[in-house]
Amino acid sequence: MEDRRALLKLVTAVMGAASAKYPTETARWEAVRALVRHGGRTDPDLWRLLKVLVPGSGLVCASGDCIVVRWVGQELQVLVGERPNEPWKGYLSVAPGGWTERWDDRTVADTAARExxxxxxLVIKPVILLDVCGPEHWHSIAKPISRLDPQDGFEVIQTDKPAQPDGFPSVAHVHAGIIVGGALKNTAEQRSTRWMSxxxxxxxxGERLTFDHAASxxxxxxxxxxxRELTRGLARWDLEATIPVEAT
Structure with a gap:
Protein backbone atom coordinates (compact mmCIF):
# COMPACT_ATOMS: atom_id res chain seq x y z
CA MET A 1 0.00 0.00 0.00
CA GLU A 2 2.84 2.41 0.85
CA ASP A 3 4.42 1.74 -2.56
CA ARG A 4 1.13 2.53 -4.27
CA ARG A 5 0.79 5.77 -2.35
CA ALA A 6 4.35 6.76 -3.21
CA LEU A 7 3.74 5.99 -6.88
CA LEU A 8 0.50 7.97 -6.88
CA LYS A 9 2.24 10.93 -5.25
CA LEU A 10 5.08 10.85 -7.77
CA VAL A 11 2.86 10.49 -10.82
CA THR A 12 0.50 13.23 -9.60
CA ALA A 13 3.39 15.64 -9.08
CA VAL A 14 4.99 14.92 -12.44
CA MET A 15 1.72 15.01 -14.35
CA GLY A 16 0.75 18.27 -12.67
CA ALA A 17 4.02 19.89 -13.64
CA ALA A 18 3.64 18.68 -17.21
CA SER A 19 -0.02 19.64 -17.63
CA ALA A 20 0.60 22.94 -19.43
CA LYS A 21 2.96 21.49 -22.01
CA TYR A 22 1.19 18.12 -22.30
CA PRO A 23 -2.57 18.78 -21.99
CA THR A 24 -3.84 15.18 -22.21
CA GLU A 25 -3.09 12.26 -19.90
CA THR A 26 -1.80 10.18 -22.81
CA ALA A 27 0.59 12.95 -23.84
CA ARG A 28 1.89 13.24 -20.28
CA TRP A 29 2.55 9.52 -19.94
CA GLU A 30 4.31 9.48 -23.31
CA ALA A 31 6.43 12.46 -22.22
CA VAL A 32 7.57 10.68 -19.06
CA ARG A 33 8.19 7.48 -21.02
CA ALA A 34 10.37 9.34 -23.53
CA LEU A 35 12.28 10.99 -20.69
CA VAL A 36 13.18 7.67 -19.11
CA ARG A 37 14.05 6.03 -22.42
CA HIS A 38 16.24 8.88 -23.68
CA GLY A 39 17.82 10.02 -20.43
CA GLY A 40 16.13 13.40 -20.18
CA ARG A 41 17.08 14.69 -23.62
CA THR A 42 13.46 15.16 -24.70
CA ASP A 43 12.54 17.60 -21.91
CA PRO A 44 15.38 18.72 -19.61
CA ASP A 45 13.08 20.73 -17.32
CA LEU A 46 10.76 17.81 -16.61
CA TRP A 47 13.79 15.54 -16.23
CA ARG A 48 15.18 17.74 -13.48
CA LEU A 49 11.84 17.51 -11.67
CA LEU A 50 11.85 13.72 -11.93
CA LYS A 51 15.37 13.56 -10.51
CA VAL A 52 14.22 15.52 -7.47
CA LEU A 53 11.04 13.53 -6.92
CA VAL A 54 12.16 9.95 -7.51
CA PRO A 55 14.90 9.64 -4.82
CA GLY A 56 12.52 10.95 -2.17
CA SER A 57 9.58 8.82 -3.25
CA GLY A 58 10.87 5.47 -2.00
CA LEU A 59 10.47 3.99 -5.48
CA VAL A 60 13.06 1.74 -7.09
CA CYS A 61 13.19 1.11 -10.84
CA ALA A 62 13.50 -2.45 -12.16
CA SER A 63 15.74 -3.47 -15.03
CA GLY A 64 16.12 -6.69 -16.99
CA ASP A 65 19.59 -7.78 -18.18
CA CYS A 66 20.95 -10.92 -19.82
CA ILE A 67 24.28 -12.72 -20.21
CA VAL A 68 24.12 -14.63 -23.49
CA VAL A 69 26.06 -17.90 -23.32
CA ARG A 70 27.21 -20.80 -25.46
CA TRP A 71 29.32 -23.89 -24.94
CA VAL A 72 32.43 -24.74 -26.96
CA GLY A 73 33.28 -28.22 -25.78
CA GLN A 74 33.46 -27.87 -22.00
CA GLU A 75 34.21 -24.15 -22.13
CA LEU A 76 31.52 -21.63 -21.25
CA GLN A 77 31.66 -18.50 -23.39
CA VAL A 78 29.73 -15.26 -23.02
CA LEU A 79 28.78 -12.65 -25.60
CA VAL A 80 30.38 -9.31 -24.75
CA GLY A 81 30.64 -5.88 -26.31
CA GLU A 82 32.13 -2.45 -25.77
CA ARG A 83 30.20 0.57 -24.49
CA PRO A 84 30.74 3.36 -27.08
CA ASN A 85 29.22 6.14 -24.97
CA GLU A 86 28.88 7.28 -21.37
CA PRO A 87 28.24 5.97 -18.84
CA TRP A 88 31.12 3.46 -18.85
CA LYS A 89 32.48 4.50 -22.24
CA GLY A 90 35.13 2.03 -23.42
CA TYR A 91 34.29 -0.55 -20.77
CA LEU A 92 33.19 -4.14 -21.47
CA SER A 93 29.50 -4.97 -21.24
CA VAL A 94 28.68 -8.56 -20.25
CA ALA A 95 24.95 -8.26 -19.55
CA PRO A 96 23.19 -5.63 -21.69
CA GLY A 97 19.80 -4.51 -20.45
CA GLY A 98 17.65 -1.61 -19.38
CA TRP A 99 14.64 -0.41 -17.46
CA THR A 100 11.36 -2.28 -17.46
CA GLU A 101 8.61 -0.38 -19.27
CA ARG A 102 5.00 -0.87 -18.25
CA TRP A 103 3.92 -0.35 -21.87
CA ASP A 104 6.08 -3.07 -23.39
CA ASP A 105 7.07 -5.66 -20.78
CA ARG A 106 5.09 -8.23 -18.82
CA THR A 107 8.13 -9.52 -16.93
CA VAL A 108 11.77 -8.58 -16.36
CA ALA A 109 12.68 -11.42 -18.74
CA ASP A 110 10.67 -9.60 -21.42
CA THR A 111 12.66 -6.49 -20.58
CA ALA A 112 15.96 -8.34 -20.96
CA ALA A 113 14.99 -9.73 -24.37
CA ARG A 114 13.68 -6.39 -25.66
CA GLU A 115 16.69 -4.42 -24.47
CA LEU A 122 20.06 -10.09 -31.66
CA VAL A 123 16.91 -11.93 -30.59
CA ILE A 124 17.55 -13.84 -27.37
CA LYS A 125 15.72 -16.13 -24.99
CA PRO A 126 16.41 -15.65 -21.26
CA VAL A 127 16.27 -19.11 -19.66
CA ILE A 128 17.27 -18.62 -16.01
CA LEU A 129 17.36 -15.75 -13.48
CA LEU A 130 20.89 -15.62 -12.09
CA ASP A 131 20.96 -12.71 -9.69
CA VAL A 132 19.34 -9.49 -8.48
CA CYS A 133 21.78 -6.57 -8.11
CA GLY A 134 21.56 -3.03 -6.71
CA PRO A 135 20.17 -0.55 -5.93
CA GLU A 136 23.24 0.92 -4.23
CA HIS A 137 26.76 0.77 -5.67
CA TRP A 138 27.59 -1.63 -8.46
CA HIS A 139 30.24 -4.35 -8.22
CA SER A 140 32.05 -3.87 -11.52
CA ILE A 141 35.53 -5.26 -10.80
CA ALA A 142 36.41 -8.95 -11.07
CA LYS A 143 39.71 -10.04 -9.49
CA PRO A 144 41.03 -13.58 -10.06
CA ILE A 145 41.68 -15.75 -7.02
CA SER A 146 43.16 -18.63 -8.99
CA ARG A 147 46.15 -17.91 -11.21
CA LEU A 148 45.39 -20.99 -13.25
CA ASP A 149 41.77 -20.38 -14.20
CA PRO A 150 39.62 -17.41 -13.10
CA GLN A 151 36.56 -19.53 -13.75
CA ASP A 152 37.69 -21.60 -10.76
CA GLY A 153 37.35 -18.56 -8.54
CA PHE A 154 37.36 -14.78 -8.56
CA GLU A 155 36.16 -12.08 -6.23
CA VAL A 156 34.12 -9.02 -7.06
CA ILE A 157 34.86 -5.53 -5.79
CA GLN A 158 32.45 -2.66 -5.32
CA THR A 159 33.09 0.36 -7.51
CA ASP A 160 32.99 3.93 -6.28
CA LYS A 161 30.48 4.77 -8.99
CA PRO A 162 26.85 4.99 -7.79
CA ALA A 163 24.38 2.56 -9.32
CA GLN A 164 22.42 5.39 -10.90
CA PRO A 165 24.32 8.69 -11.03
CA ASP A 166 21.27 10.48 -12.48
CA GLY A 167 19.29 9.87 -9.29
CA PHE A 168 17.15 6.87 -10.24
CA PRO A 169 17.77 3.86 -7.94
CA SER A 170 17.57 0.64 -9.94
CA VAL A 171 17.53 -3.10 -9.21
CA ALA A 172 18.94 -5.24 -12.02
CA HIS A 173 17.47 -8.70 -12.67
CA VAL A 174 20.24 -10.62 -14.43
CA HIS A 175 19.43 -13.66 -16.60
CA ALA A 176 21.42 -16.18 -18.61
CA GLY A 177 20.11 -16.80 -22.11
CA ILE A 178 20.77 -17.94 -25.66
CA ILE A 179 20.57 -16.45 -29.15
CA VAL A 180 17.52 -17.53 -31.16
CA GLY A 181 17.64 -15.09 -34.08
CA GLY A 182 18.29 -11.58 -35.29
CA ALA A 183 21.21 -9.89 -37.01
CA LEU A 184 24.15 -8.37 -35.16
CA LYS A 185 24.60 -4.59 -35.38
CA ASN A 186 26.48 -1.79 -33.64
CA THR A 187 24.34 0.68 -31.71
CA ALA A 188 24.76 3.67 -29.41
CA GLU A 189 24.68 1.21 -26.48
CA GLN A 190 27.08 -1.50 -27.66
CA ARG A 191 29.60 -2.26 -30.40
CA SER A 192 32.33 -4.80 -31.25
CA THR A 193 30.17 -7.67 -29.97
CA ARG A 194 32.03 -10.99 -29.78
CA TRP A 195 32.26 -14.29 -27.94
CA MET A 196 34.77 -14.54 -25.11
CA SER A 197 35.58 -17.15 -22.48
CA GLY A 206 38.30 -7.64 -14.92
CA GLU A 207 38.87 -4.00 -13.99
CA ARG A 208 36.98 -2.59 -16.96
CA LEU A 209 33.52 -4.11 -16.62
CA THR A 210 30.34 -2.02 -16.64
CA PHE A 211 27.59 -1.60 -14.06
CA ASP A 212 27.23 -4.71 -11.82
CA HIS A 213 28.55 -7.08 -14.47
CA ALA A 214 31.33 -8.51 -12.30
CA ALA A 215 28.71 -9.69 -9.80
CA SER A 216 26.57 -10.95 -12.69
CA ARG A 228 24.59 -25.92 -18.62
CA GLU A 229 21.49 -28.03 -18.09
CA LEU A 230 19.20 -25.30 -19.39
CA THR A 231 21.24 -24.00 -22.33
CA ARG A 232 23.37 -26.81 -23.72
CA GLY A 233 22.06 -27.95 -27.08
CA LEU A 234 19.43 -25.20 -27.28
CA ALA A 235 21.36 -22.59 -29.27
CA ARG A 236 21.06 -23.62 -32.93
CA TRP A 237 21.50 -20.16 -34.42
CA ASP A 238 24.68 -20.04 -36.49
CA LEU A 239 26.30 -16.62 -36.20
CA GLU A 240 29.91 -17.64 -36.66
CA ALA A 241 30.20 -15.44 -39.77
CA THR A 242 29.15 -12.27 -37.95
CA ILE A 243 30.19 -12.85 -34.34
CA PRO A 244 33.90 -13.74 -34.18
CA VAL A 245 35.18 -15.85 -31.33
CA GLU A 246 38.01 -14.12 -29.53
CA ALA A 247 41.04 -16.38 -29.05
CA THR A 248 41.39 -17.75 -25.54
Whole structure:
Protein backbone atom coordinates (compact mmCIF):
# COMPACT_ATOMS: atom_id res chain seq x y z
CA MET A 1 0.00 0.00 0.00
CA GLU A 2 2.84 2.41 0.85
CA ASP A 3 4.42 1.74 -2.56
CA ARG A 4 1.13 2.53 -4.27
CA ARG A 5 0.79 5.77 -2.35
CA ALA A 6 4.35 6.76 -3.21
CA LEU A 7 3.74 5.99 -6.88
CA LEU A 8 0.50 7.97 -6.88
CA LYS A 9 2.24 10.93 -5.25
CA LEU A 10 5.08 10.85 -7.77
CA VAL A 11 2.86 10.49 -10.82
CA THR A 12 0.50 13.23 -9.60
CA ALA A 13 3.39 15.64 -9.08
CA VAL A 14 4.99 14.92 -12.44
CA MET A 15 1.72 15.01 -14.35
CA GLY A 16 0.75 18.27 -12.67
CA ALA A 17 4.02 19.89 -13.64
CA ALA A 18 3.64 18.68 -17.21
CA SER A 19 -0.02 19.64 -17.63
CA ALA A 20 0.60 22.94 -19.43
CA LYS A 21 2.96 21.49 -22.01
CA TYR A 22 1.19 18.12 -22.30
CA PRO A 23 -2.57 18.78 -21.99
CA THR A 24 -3.84 15.18 -22.21
CA GLU A 25 -3.09 12.26 -19.90
CA THR A 26 -1.80 10.18 -22.81
CA ALA A 27 0.59 12.95 -23.84
CA ARG A 28 1.89 13.24 -20.28
CA TRP A 29 2.55 9.52 -19.94
CA GLU A 30 4.31 9.48 -23.31
CA ALA A 31 6.43 12.46 -22.22
CA VAL A 32 7.57 10.68 -19.06
CA ARG A 33 8.19 7.48 -21.02
CA ALA A 34 10.37 9.34 -23.53
CA LEU A 35 12.28 10.99 -20.69
CA VAL A 36 13.18 7.67 -19.11
CA ARG A 37 14.05 6.03 -22.42
CA HIS A 38 16.24 8.88 -23.68
CA GLY A 39 17.82 10.02 -20.43
CA GLY A 40 16.13 13.40 -20.18
CA ARG A 41 17.08 14.69 -23.62
CA THR A 42 13.46 15.16 -24.70
CA ASP A 43 12.54 17.60 -21.91
CA PRO A 44 15.38 18.72 -19.61
CA ASP A 45 13.08 20.73 -17.32
CA LEU A 46 10.76 17.81 -16.61
CA TRP A 47 13.79 15.54 -16.23
CA ARG A 48 15.18 17.74 -13.48
CA LEU A 49 11.84 17.51 -11.67
CA LEU A 50 11.85 13.72 -11.93
CA LYS A 51 15.37 13.56 -10.51
CA VAL A 52 14.22 15.52 -7.47
CA LEU A 53 11.04 13.53 -6.92
CA VAL A 54 12.16 9.95 -7.51
CA PRO A 55 14.90 9.64 -4.82
CA GLY A 56 12.52 10.95 -2.17
CA SER A 57 9.58 8.82 -3.25
CA GLY A 58 10.87 5.47 -2.00
CA LEU A 59 10.47 3.99 -5.48
CA VAL A 60 13.06 1.74 -7.09
CA CYS A 61 13.19 1.11 -10.84
CA ALA A 62 13.50 -2.45 -12.16
CA SER A 63 15.74 -3.47 -15.03
CA GLY A 64 16.12 -6.69 -16.99
CA ASP A 65 19.59 -7.78 -18.18
CA CYS A 66 20.95 -10.92 -19.82
CA ILE A 67 24.28 -12.72 -20.21
CA VAL A 68 24.12 -14.63 -23.49
CA VAL A 69 26.06 -17.90 -23.32
CA ARG A 70 27.21 -20.80 -25.46
CA TRP A 71 29.32 -23.89 -24.94
CA VAL A 72 32.43 -24.74 -26.96
CA GLY A 73 33.28 -28.22 -25.78
CA GLN A 74 33.46 -27.87 -22.00
CA GLU A 75 34.21 -24.15 -22.13
CA LEU A 76 31.52 -21.63 -21.25
CA GLN A 77 31.66 -18.50 -23.39
CA VAL A 78 29.73 -15.26 -23.02
CA LEU A 79 28.78 -12.65 -25.60
CA VAL A 80 30.38 -9.31 -24.75
CA GLY A 81 30.64 -5.88 -26.31
CA GLU A 82 32.13 -2.45 -25.77
CA ARG A 83 30.20 0.57 -24.49
CA PRO A 84 30.74 3.36 -27.08
CA ASN A 85 29.22 6.14 -24.97
CA GLU A 86 28.88 7.28 -21.37
CA PRO A 87 28.24 5.97 -18.84
CA TRP A 88 31.12 3.46 -18.85
CA LYS A 89 32.48 4.50 -22.24
CA GLY A 90 35.13 2.03 -23.42
CA TYR A 91 34.29 -0.55 -20.77
CA LEU A 92 33.19 -4.14 -21.47
CA SER A 93 29.50 -4.97 -21.24
CA VAL A 94 28.68 -8.56 -20.25
CA ALA A 95 24.95 -8.26 -19.55
CA PRO A 96 23.19 -5.63 -21.69
CA GLY A 97 19.80 -4.51 -20.45
CA GLY A 98 17.65 -1.61 -19.38
CA TRP A 99 14.64 -0.41 -17.46
CA THR A 100 11.36 -2.28 -17.46
CA GLU A 101 8.61 -0.38 -19.27
CA ARG A 102 5.00 -0.87 -18.25
CA TRP A 103 3.92 -0.35 -21.87
CA ASP A 104 6.08 -3.07 -23.39
CA ASP A 105 7.07 -5.66 -20.78
CA ARG A 106 5.09 -8.23 -18.82
CA THR A 107 8.13 -9.52 -16.93
CA VAL A 108 11.77 -8.58 -16.36
CA ALA A 109 12.68 -11.42 -18.74
CA ASP A 110 10.67 -9.60 -21.42
CA THR A 111 12.66 -6.49 -20.58
CA ALA A 112 15.96 -8.34 -20.96
CA ALA A 113 14.99 -9.73 -24.37
CA ARG A 114 13.68 -6.39 -25.66
CA GLU A 115 16.69 -4.42 -24.47
CA UNK A 116 19.17 -6.96 -25.83
CA UNK A 117 17.62 -6.74 -29.28
CA UNK A 118 17.57 -2.94 -29.16
CA UNK A 119 21.23 -2.77 -28.15
CA UNK A 120 22.69 -5.53 -30.36
CA UNK A 121 20.11 -6.52 -32.99
CA LEU A 122 20.06 -10.09 -31.66
CA VAL A 123 16.91 -11.93 -30.59
CA ILE A 124 17.55 -13.84 -27.37
CA LYS A 125 15.72 -16.13 -24.99
CA PRO A 126 16.41 -15.65 -21.26
CA VAL A 127 16.27 -19.11 -19.66
CA ILE A 128 17.27 -18.62 -16.01
CA LEU A 129 17.36 -15.75 -13.48
CA LEU A 130 20.89 -15.62 -12.09
CA ASP A 131 20.96 -12.71 -9.69
CA VAL A 132 19.34 -9.49 -8.48
CA CYS A 133 21.78 -6.57 -8.11
CA GLY A 134 21.56 -3.03 -6.71
CA PRO A 135 20.17 -0.55 -5.93
CA GLU A 136 23.24 0.92 -4.23
CA HIS A 137 26.76 0.77 -5.67
CA TRP A 138 27.59 -1.63 -8.46
CA HIS A 139 30.24 -4.35 -8.22
CA SER A 140 32.05 -3.87 -11.52
CA ILE A 141 35.53 -5.26 -10.80
CA ALA A 142 36.41 -8.95 -11.07
CA LYS A 143 39.71 -10.04 -9.49
CA PRO A 144 41.03 -13.58 -10.06
CA ILE A 145 41.68 -15.75 -7.02
CA SER A 146 43.16 -18.63 -8.99
CA ARG A 147 46.15 -17.91 -11.21
CA LEU A 148 45.39 -20.99 -13.25
CA ASP A 149 41.77 -20.38 -14.20
CA PRO A 150 39.62 -17.41 -13.10
CA GLN A 151 36.56 -19.53 -13.75
CA ASP A 152 37.69 -21.60 -10.76
CA GLY A 153 37.35 -18.56 -8.54
CA PHE A 154 37.36 -14.78 -8.56
CA GLU A 155 36.16 -12.08 -6.23
CA VAL A 156 34.12 -9.02 -7.06
CA ILE A 157 34.86 -5.53 -5.79
CA GLN A 158 32.45 -2.66 -5.32
CA THR A 159 33.09 0.36 -7.51
CA ASP A 160 32.99 3.93 -6.28
CA LYS A 161 30.48 4.77 -8.99
CA PRO A 162 26.85 4.99 -7.79
CA ALA A 163 24.38 2.56 -9.32
CA GLN A 164 22.42 5.39 -10.90
CA PRO A 165 24.32 8.69 -11.03
CA ASP A 166 21.27 10.48 -12.48
CA GLY A 167 19.29 9.87 -9.29
CA PHE A 168 17.15 6.87 -10.24
CA PRO A 169 17.77 3.86 -7.94
CA SER A 170 17.57 0.64 -9.94
CA VAL A 171 17.53 -3.10 -9.21
CA ALA A 172 18.94 -5.24 -12.02
CA HIS A 173 17.47 -8.70 -12.67
CA VAL A 174 20.24 -10.62 -14.43
CA HIS A 175 19.43 -13.66 -16.60
CA ALA A 176 21.42 -16.18 -18.61
CA GLY A 177 20.11 -16.80 -22.11
CA ILE A 178 20.77 -17.94 -25.66
CA ILE A 179 20.57 -16.45 -29.15
CA VAL A 180 17.52 -17.53 -31.16
CA GLY A 181 17.64 -15.09 -34.08
CA GLY A 182 18.29 -11.58 -35.29
CA ALA A 183 21.21 -9.89 -37.01
CA LEU A 184 24.15 -8.37 -35.16
CA LYS A 185 24.60 -4.59 -35.38
CA ASN A 186 26.48 -1.79 -33.64
CA THR A 187 24.34 0.68 -31.71
CA ALA A 188 24.76 3.67 -29.41
CA GLU A 189 24.68 1.21 -26.48
CA GLN A 190 27.08 -1.50 -27.66
CA ARG A 191 29.60 -2.26 -30.40
CA SER A 192 32.33 -4.80 -31.25
CA THR A 193 30.17 -7.67 -29.97
CA ARG A 194 32.03 -10.99 -29.78
CA TRP A 195 32.26 -14.29 -27.94
CA MET A 196 34.77 -14.54 -25.11
CA SER A 197 35.58 -17.15 -22.48
CA UNK A 198 34.91 -16.30 -18.84
CA UNK A 199 38.63 -16.81 -18.23
CA UNK A 200 39.49 -14.16 -20.82
CA UNK A 201 36.91 -11.69 -19.53
CA UNK A 202 38.23 -11.84 -15.97
CA UNK A 203 41.94 -11.84 -16.82
CA UNK A 204 41.89 -9.12 -19.48
CA UNK A 205 38.89 -6.96 -18.61
CA GLY A 206 38.30 -7.64 -14.92
CA GLU A 207 38.87 -4.00 -13.99
CA ARG A 208 36.98 -2.59 -16.96
CA LEU A 209 33.52 -4.11 -16.62
CA THR A 210 30.34 -2.02 -16.64
CA PHE A 211 27.59 -1.60 -14.06
CA ASP A 212 27.23 -4.71 -11.82
CA HIS A 213 28.55 -7.08 -14.47
CA ALA A 214 31.33 -8.51 -12.30
CA ALA A 215 28.71 -9.69 -9.80
CA SER A 216 26.57 -10.95 -12.69
CA UNK A 217 29.49 -12.96 -14.06
CA UNK A 218 30.16 -14.44 -10.62
CA UNK A 219 26.50 -15.49 -10.39
CA UNK A 220 26.83 -17.12 -13.80
CA UNK A 221 29.89 -19.13 -12.75
CA UNK A 222 28.25 -20.05 -9.44
CA UNK A 223 25.24 -21.48 -11.26
CA UNK A 224 27.19 -22.93 -14.15
CA UNK A 225 25.84 -26.48 -13.76
CA UNK A 226 22.25 -25.28 -13.88
CA UNK A 227 23.04 -22.98 -16.78
CA ARG A 228 24.59 -25.92 -18.62
CA GLU A 229 21.49 -28.03 -18.09
CA LEU A 230 19.20 -25.30 -19.39
CA THR A 231 21.24 -24.00 -22.33
CA ARG A 232 23.37 -26.81 -23.72
CA GLY A 233 22.06 -27.95 -27.08
CA LEU A 234 19.43 -25.20 -27.28
CA ALA A 235 21.36 -22.59 -29.27
CA ARG A 236 21.06 -23.62 -32.93
CA TRP A 237 21.50 -20.16 -34.42
CA ASP A 238 24.68 -20.04 -36.49
CA LEU A 239 26.30 -16.62 -36.20
CA GLU A 240 29.91 -17.64 -36.66
CA ALA A 241 30.20 -15.44 -39.77
CA THR A 242 29.15 -12.27 -37.95
CA ILE A 243 30.19 -12.85 -34.34
CA PRO A 244 33.90 -13.74 -34.18
CA VAL A 245 35.18 -15.85 -31.33
CA GLU A 246 38.01 -14.12 -29.53
CA ALA A 247 41.04 -16.38 -29.05
CA THR A 248 41.39 -17.75 -25.54
Missing amino acids: YQEETG VNRVVRRY LLALVGGVQRV
